Amino acid sequence: MxxxxxxxxxxxxxxxxxxxxxxxxxxxxxxxxxxxxxxxxxxxxxxxxxxxxxxxxxxxxxxxxxxxxxxxxxxxxxxxxxxxxxxxxxxxxxxxxxxxxMPVFEILGGGTRHRIRVYNTLGVYGDITDGHDVWRKPVDVAKSLMDEGIGGMKFSPTDFIARASDGNILFKKQLDRALQPFREIRDAFGMNFEIANDGHAKWNLANAIRIVQEMEELQPMWHEELLSPLNEEAHLRLQQATKTPIAVAERLMTRYQHRRFMESGAARIVMPDLTWTGGISEVKKIAELASGHQLPIAPHDCVGPVNMFACAQICMAMPNVMIMEYNRAMHRGWYGDLIEPNFVVKDGFLMAPTEPGIGTHLKSGIRERxxxxxxxxxxxxxxxxxxxxxxxxxxxxxxxxxxxxx
Ligand SMILES: [Mg+2]
Incomplete structure (x- = not known):
């Protein structure tokens, strides 16, 4: 060939x-x-x-x-x-x-599982407006996810308030307001619903430490990129300031950057983005490296539909996968316009692709759009x-x- x-x-x-x-x-x-x-x-x-x-x-x-x-x-x-x-x-x-x-996961060593738990990253597309609704009706958003069998979500409550000062000043009043949806969900459902906190690399270390300490009682599933993963020592200091695991990070490229965060203890959850960090070949290696440090990986999404299929192959093949990111607004909103078949999320789990290869292809005729x-x-x-x-x-x-x- x-x-x-x-x-x-x-x-x-x-x-x-x-x-x-x-x-x-x-x-x-x-x-x-x-x-x-x-x-x-x-x-x-x-x-x-x-x-x-x-x-x-x-x-x-x-x-x-x-x-x-x-x-x-x-x-x-x-x-x-x-x-x-x-x-x-x-x-x-x-x-x-x-x-x-055969599906790629069969070639990677076969299935260690045939479905993987997902959490929903709050998106906005078409009829699904989770990312906006969470500010007015957070309990309803959590409830609608739980009704689908999805037991957790990722929320970025502090991104917006970091913007004006590029993360250099944090006003307590704004932080309290930003965390209100989080508190309402905890009040309604206790620890029956998991919430991850994503900071999109907006804060400096001093403010990131204030945020993790303020959120300690809320027990997030993890804190992700409150500061940019440029310095594993700074990240380790952040990890040492909280009991909550630090997840690092979609911004790290290849096993060589991930290695530093694993070895230093700065990462408790390893979060590679497959379509940025080197593809299926590289995420397999990152997962193996994490396994050697007794750490899980939680693959990153919010890219496009092919990433979900490629990550699904990794999630089925690699034993130390914790959970898969998922965005129901994009999944139901536009992925189906570009690919077929679409992937299946059922009862809160991403199901193993069944088609040979990664499991999907571009819809015919879209080149002519x-x-x-x-x-x-x-x-x-x-x-x-x-x-x-x-x-x-x-x-x-x-x-x-x-x-x-x-
Ligand atoms: Mg992120």
Whole structure:
């Protein structure tokens, strides 16, 4: 099997989302996805990595991952290049699963489970307005989730009040008001409903410590990114200030950044974003690394529908998964416009995908949407860096001398 063409598709309706389709000479098409600065990711795929893959065997996923990562890490590896790699990696796993006619989790080692508990991140789309309703009717929001069998949610009560001062000043009155929905849910349901607190990296350490201490009595499921995970020592100080576990973090890229937070004790819950941090290949490694530290992973979502399918494969295969993020507003609101089948959440659990590969594909005809931007690469080309490196090689006869040594 050979890769013949790489195609990216993005839509004006969702300007940060980008899909990649990897086509092969036997007709199998692999699907991947990532989110943020989509046109930059598009350039990374078509100008750098895609032409390198054309003509090669899609089965050699790890080899391709290493090649692309090494082409990124010489310039710092956390940008659009890594998101491009993440999307391509998912597409290659999708091809492998389809070729072997089994879901990816079966190839990763088989199911350690066939469903995973989800919590709902409060979103707003179409008829579902959880993210707004929680401020006026928090008990109703929690009740409607519990009615669906979903036992927890993620809420970002302090984001808004951090904005004016970039997290540098925290007014107690505003914090009390921000935590009111949280308190009302606790008063109504006690500890029968879990709530995670996400800070989206808005606060400095001093204020993050005040927030975790103020929230101690509310017993959140975790605190996530109250401060940006730039400094594992600062995060460790935050963890030491609270009994609540600290979850870190969608902003950490690859096992190499996650490692520092695990080893220092700053992370009690490891939260990789699969479509940012290196795809299925890398999140499997991050989960194994976390397992070695006796830590769980809780994969991050809020990206797009393909991420949920890819994370579902990890959630079924890896034993140390705690829970999966889920956004019912996006799931029911627009995922079904772009992919089929949609994933299944039943009684508060994300069910194992059943189709071969990652378990879904783009709906037919969406490439023709008026707001679609489609770019195609179908010619093999080596990255410029490879030819540049050759300038530092010794002359041909000396190269042969080296080759004869082994
Ligand atoms: Mg988050």
């Amino acid at each position: 050979k890769i013949t063409q790489i195609e990216t598709i993005r839509f004006g309706q969702f300007p940060d989302l980008i899909f990649v389709q990897v086509h092969t000479d036997n007709g199998i098409i692999g699907l991947g996805e990532t989110w943020y600065a989509a046109s930059t990711v598009e350039a990374a795929i078509h100008d750098h990595f895609g032409p390198l893959l054309i003509g090669r065997d899609p089965s050699d996923i790890e080899a391709h991952w290493q090649t692309i990562f090494r082409l990124s890490d010489h310039a710092g590896y956390g940008g659009a290049e890594l998101r491009a790699l993440s999307a391509l990696d998912v597409a290659l796993w999708d091809i492998k699963g389809q070729a072997l006619k 008026a707001d679609a931007t489609v770019r195609v690469s179908n010619e093999a080309r080596e990255p410029w860096l490879f030819s540049r490196e050759r300038y530092t090689y010794p002359p041909k006869d000396i190269q042969q001398e080296f080759e004869q040594m082994v």
